[in-house]
Amino acid sequence: MSVNDDLFLPVFHELVRYKPQLAAHLAANYDEEADPRLLAREVVFSFPWPIGVELRRLLTDGVDTPNRDRLDQILKTIERTCQFLAFVLLAQLLEEVLDRGEAILPESFRKNFNNYFGRLSLGCLNWLIQSAGEVLSASGIEPFVPEMAAKLSKDFYKRLAPWTPIRNEISHYLVSLDAEQIEDRCVEYQEGLTDLLKELAFLVKYPLASVTDIKVAKSKRRPASYRHQIKDLNNFIKDEGSRARAYEKFMDSPAVLLLKGFKNAPDNYLNLSPLIIDTHPEIRDSRDKGPKIKKDIFLFSKFENGRIFYTGVEVAEKKECDLRGLSWYGQLVEEMTEYFTILGTGVQS
Amino acid sequence: MTRDPFKFLDAYSLEDADLFYGREREIEDLYSNVFQSRLLLLYGASGTGKTSLVQCGLANSFHERDWLPIHVRYDKGLLLALDAAIEKRAKTRPKPGASLSQRLASLYLDHFKPVQLIFDQFEELFTRGDEAEREAFALAIAEVLAPDSEASEVRVLLIVREEYLAACTPMEWILPELFANRQRLERMGRTAAERAIVEPCRVCGVEVKEELASEILDRLGARGPGLGGPSGTAGIELTYLQVVLDKLYKRALAASPDRPELKHEDLDALGSLDNILGDFLTEQLGAMPDAMAPTAEAILKSMVTTEGTKKPMRLEELLEELPGLECEAERAAVLDALGRLVAVRILREKDDAGGYELRHDALAGKIFERMSAMEKDLLEIVARLESRLREYEKDGDLLDATMLRRAAPFAPRLGFKPKLAKLIEDSQREAKKRLRRRRMVLGGLVALAFVVLAGFTAWNVRERNEAKRQEGIAKANETKAMEQEARAMEQEQKANANAEEARAREQDAKRSLAEIAKIYATEGNKARDHHDFGSALLRYRASLDLLENQAARIGAAETMTKSRPERAVLRGHSDSVEAFAITPDGRTIASISEKEKIVHLWDSVNGKELAAQGCRISKCLWLPFLCKNDSSFNFSVYAVQYF
Numbered sequence: 008m009s010v011n012d013d014l015f016l017p018v019f020h021e022l023v024r025y026k027p028q029l030a031a032h033l034a035a036n037y038d039e040e041a042d043p044r045l046l047a048r049e050v051v052f053s054f055p056w057p058i059g060v061e062l063r064r065l066l067t068d069g070v071d072t073p074n075r076d077r078l079d080q081i082l083k084t085i086e087r088t089c090q091f092l093a094f095v096l097l098a099q100l101l102e103e104v105l106d107r108g109e110a111i112l113p114e115s116f117r118k119n120f121n122n123y124f125g126r127l128s129l130g131c132l133n134w135l136i137q138s139a140g141e142v143l144s145a146s147g148i149e150p151f152v153p154e155m156a157a158k159l160s161k162d163f164y165k166r167l168a169p170w171t172p173i174r175n176e177i178s179h180y181l182v183s184l185d186a187e188q189i190e191d192r193c194v195e196y197q198e199g200l201t202d203l204l205k206e207l208a209f210l211v212k213y214p215l216a217s218v219t220d221i222k223v224a225k226s227k228r229r230p231a232s233y234r235h236q237i238k239d240l241n242n243f244i245k246d247e248g249s250r251a252r253a254y255e256k257f258m259d260s261p262a263v264l265l266l267k268g269f270k271n272a273p274d275n276y277l278n279l280s281p282l283i284i285d286t287h288p289e290i291r292d293s294r295d296k297g298p299k300i301k302k303d304i305f306l307f308s309k310f311e312n313g314r315i316f317y318t319g320v321e322v323a324e325k326k327e328c329d330l331r332g333l334s335w336y337g338q339l340v341e342e343m344t345e346y347f348t349i350l351g352t353g354v355q356s
Numbered sequence: 357m358t359r360d361p362f363k364f365l366d367a368y369s370l371e372d373a374d375l376f377y378g379r380e381r382e383i384e385d386l387y388s389n390v391f392q393s394r395l396l397l398l399y400g401a402s403g404t405g406k407t408s409l410v411q412c413g414l415a416n417s418f419h420e421r422d423w424l425p426i427h428v429r430y431d432k433g434l435l436l437a438l439d440a441a442i443e444k445r446a447k448t449r450p451k452p453g454a455s456l457s458q459r460l461a462s463l464y465l466d467h468f469k470p471v472q473l474i475f476d477q478f479e480e481l482f483t484r485g486d487e488a489e490r491e492a493f494a495l496a497i498a499e500v501l502a503p504d505s506e507a508s509e510v511r512v513l514l515i516v517r518e519e520y521l522a523a524c525t526p527m528e529w530i531l532p533e534l535f536a537n538r539q540r541l542e543r544m545g546r547t548a549a550e551r552a553i554v555e556p557c558r559v560c561g562v563e564v565k566e567e568l569a570s571e572i573l574d575r576l577g578a579r580g581p582g583l584g585g586p587s588g589t590a591g592i593e594l595t596y597l598q599v600v601l602d603k604l605y606k607r608a609l610a611a612s613p614d615r616p617e618l619k620h621e622d623l624d625a626l627g628s629l630d631n632i633l634g635d636f637l638t639e640q641l642g643a644m645p646d647a648m649a650p651t652a653e654a655i656l657k658s659m660v661t662t663e664g665t666k667k668p669m670r671l672e673e674l675l676e677e678l679p680g681l682e683c684e685a686e687r688a689a690v691l692d693a694l695g696r697l698v699a700v701r702i703l704r705e706k707d708d709a710g711g712y713e714l715r716h717d718a719l720a721g722k723i724f725e726r727m728s729a730m731e732k733d734l735l736e737i738v739a740r741l742e743s744r745l746r747e748y749e750k751d752g753d754l755l756d757a758t759m760l761r762r763a764a765p766f767a768p769r770l771g772f773k774p775k776l777a778k779l780i781e782d783s784q785r786e787a788k789k790r791l792r793r794r795r796m797v798l799g800g801l802v803a804l805a806f807v808v809l810a811g812f813t814a815w816n817v818r819e820r821n822e823a824k825r826q827e828g829i830a831k832a833n834e835t836k837a838m839e840q841e842a843r844a845m846e847q848e849q850k851a852n853a854n855a856e857e858a859r860a861r862e863q864d865a866k867r868s869l870a871e872i873a874k875i876y877a878t879e880g881n882k883a884r885d886h887h888d889f890g891s892a893l894l895r896y897r898a899s900l901d902l903l904e905n906q907a908a909r910i911g912a913a914e915t916m917t918k919s920r921p922e923r924a925v926l927r928g929h930s931d932s933v934e935a936f937a938i939t940p941d942g943r944t945i946a947s948i949s950e951k952e953k954i955v956h957l958w959d960s961v962n963g964k965e966l967a968a969q970g971c972r973i974s975k976c977l978w979l980p981f982l983c984k985n986d987s988s989f990n991f992s993v994y995a996v997q998y999f
Contacts, residue, residue: 042465044465044466045465047465047468048465048468051468063468064421064422064468066468067420067421067468067469068467068469069420069421070421300388301387301388301391302388302391321391321422
């Protein structure tokens with residue numbers, strides 16, 4: 008039994024509660040044990056892709072034994088999970104404030120927002136999760152993901168809080184851990200990650216989708232239909248053509264959305280743009296337009312001097328990616344400015 | 357001692373990231389293109405550094421956790437090489453009969469890294485494989501790239517020399533996206549090439565004299581084949597540049613091992629750079645001991661394809677092939693030569709299985725130029741025979757007569773390859789068998805034709821004889837018929853004569869009867885004249901009985917008139933009788949009453965009615981039957997009236 012089995016098997020069993028069809032992998036052959044690799048794969052593909060990619064990396068060669076790389080990867084997975092949670096809560100909060108007015112925002116939140124949101128770290132993310140969660144709870148607003156309501160509690164925030172100092176300690180260049188310490192911490196942090204993933208297993212119920220294009224179909228004497236090209240980023244299979252779905256209403260495009268299901272999706276979705284974006288729809292047909300934009304899912308990382316920097320989920324970049332060449336980059340900047348303006352104190356010139 | 361800043365004829369690898377300069381933009385593009393779709397085609401001319409771009413540039417763009425490169429080179433077949441490469445990296449044994457997609461999916465689960473299949477020197481599928489293999493390969497890749505494939509985490513990168521791009525086109529039927537995502541690697545531009553010279557030297561602590569880089573590029577571009585891509589685009593052929601730089605570095609190192617410096621003087625000392633690679637080859641072979649050089653040259657020649665590209669060879673294959681190049685070197689001598697060629701960096705050890713190959717296709721081109729026409733022909737025939745050998749091993753198809761004819765002049769030099777020799781031997785044996793069979797069939801056909809002809813002749817003769825016999829019979833029959841005809845005619849004549857005679861006799865008889873009747877009539881006349889009317893009538897009657905006799909009838913009538921015999925009373929009519937008639941023989945009398953509409957018939961002799969009651973008639977008729985001519989009728993009527 009590999010070290011990953013202790014992480015992925017319990018999480019898999021928890022996922023089955025929310026996605027019962029996964030149980031088929033357990034019952035595939037009664038006379039054989041389920042292939043733990045397949046169960047791990049399902050965990051990877053069931054979580055929203057930004058989290059799934061980090062989970063996949065935990066399974067790769069060199070990271071599948073307790074060592075420094077694994078330790079870093081565990082913490083990175085935790086950070087990525089927090090980042091996703093924070094983005095979901097912030098995206099909802101922005102919509103709620105726009106709907107209900109700024110009165111629901113405490114002044115302390117507005118004052119500190121720019122500091123925490125402008126340059127994201129694990130500590131900032133935890134602050135954002137807690138603060139946004141508290142605003143929603145205080146205002147009696149049900150989170151977009153209803154199961155999250157139970158998590159937006161002091162206990163949950165308490166469980167998240169220690170990860171920041173741990174992360175800071177581990178990533179500090181002066182801190183040197185010996186092999187035994189690393190192994191111990193790997194076991195300890197892995198348990199923490201396992202618990203966190205089990206707690207957030209309900210996420211697998213909510214499709215993370217990328218709407219890459221919308222086309223209007225209007226026939227004579229018939230209502231208009233909106234054909235959405237949608238990629239499912241939970242079961243994200245690279246290069247699989249996006250699937251066309253027709254709705255009577257339209258959603259946002261290009262945008263990464265959190266849905267409550269594909270049926271009647273336009274009635275209930277949360278647009279995560281510009282916090283999470285998908286560059287797959289970008290068509291770069293000429294060199295004159297600058298270097299090619301890598302096709303990936305990107306997570307907002309920092310906003311500096313009017314520029315948004317992103318971190319690719321899969322593409323390896325030494326620094327944050329500069330996506331200024333993206334054709335809808337201007338729109339992303341506008342949307343980002345809106346966050347700072349509505350939830351914070353505005354963009355510093 | 358400083359680190360070597362140049363790679364000579366080797367490709368840059370993952371570890372050479374700090375030495376690999378001049379291709380930053382291409383690396384960026386390649387890295388982006390890898391994410392564009394699951395199939396990417398990288399193409400460019402030979403010597404543009406495609407392999408380095410992938411093995412160093414692309415490899416270093418990926419985090420090791422996000423990339424599982426599987427390098428595949430053609431060996432005994434491309435799919436076989438792929439199988440071997442997968443097996444080498446697999447941790448879990450796949451289920452028996454697992455498809456390529458399933459094995460790749462399992463490989464992904466073993467490593468949890470997106471799998472990148474890299475088919476370097478993809479043109480070998482065209483230079484060494486056949487059409488069936490190409491189709492099988494395209495089908496296998498199409499299966500892997502299908503949207504519902506189990507190997508969804510697998511990408512494919514094909515690296516091919518651009519002159520083979522057109523050859524890829526037929527595969528587009530199976531892989532429609534083959535050309536959709538592609539990148540052409542162009543020859544390195546001057547600015548980038550200067551960086552490729554200067555920057556590695558800086559990293560390795562090698563000094564480069566000012567303007568030297570520019571001068572090297574000038575000299576390569578001015579006279580050497582390095583300038584001008586296939587489409588006329590200016591650019592540097594990196595192979596030549598690397599050879600020049602290596603020579604300069606070696607000289608610099610010899611001059612100052614601690615602080616080597618690339619100098620103008622050393623560049624001048626190299627002389628012409630026109631054929632720098634060819635010169636390098638000649639120089640290295642010339643530096644070998646006399647006994648080794650021919651073996652080394654033969655080894656090099658055996659490692660070139662008919663297209664002038666490199667061909668990997670294993671020691672055992674070399675030992676087989678060398679005698680064909682008139683090199684009878686022993687195993688140890690071949691090993692020595694191989695070692696030397698590796699040491700002077702002409703060859704590289706390809707894999708752990710004892711495989712060797714030329715360090716670059718450009719070298720293969722130079723070796724190809726050194727080959728004689730006979731050697732090139734031999735190379736071609738060997739390549740063709742090897743292709744046919746694969747077909748033979750797969751389907752059992754032997755060489756046809758054309759191929760055997762082509763191979764015949766080279767047969768003495770092909771004995772070194774047991775499999776080829778066996779193929780030729782089997783094919784020749786089969787050809788002989790076929791010839792024998794054909795001859796036998798032909799002989800059989802001739803014999804059959806002869807038998808048929810003989811049979812036909814015999815039948816003809818028999819038929820002829822039969823015809824003759826029939827003719828004889830016919831003639832005899834004809835004679836007989838003629839005789840019979842003659843006889844018949846004779847008999848007919850006889851019959852005619854008899855008939856004539858009979859007629860004459862009949863005439864005579866008639867004449868006799870007439871005579872007798874005449875006599876009776878005459879006697880009747882005599883009796884009448886003597887008023888013996890009874891006798892006269894009897895005589896007349898007798899005469900009439902014998903013959904219709906006018907004279908007798910007249911006589912009888914006259915007699916009856918004269919004799920006035922007792923009248924008979926014919927009783928039967930109740931009204932008046934309009935007419936009488938008498939039959940020509942005079943025996944029957946008819947009486948007709950028009951009013952009664954009745955005819956009564958009477959016996960003229962005794963006067964008795966022949967039919968009681970008479971015969972009713974619708975109207976009165978004269979009785980024409982009594983006599984045909986009026987006179988006899990009138991006479992008869994007259995006679996009856998009297999009667």
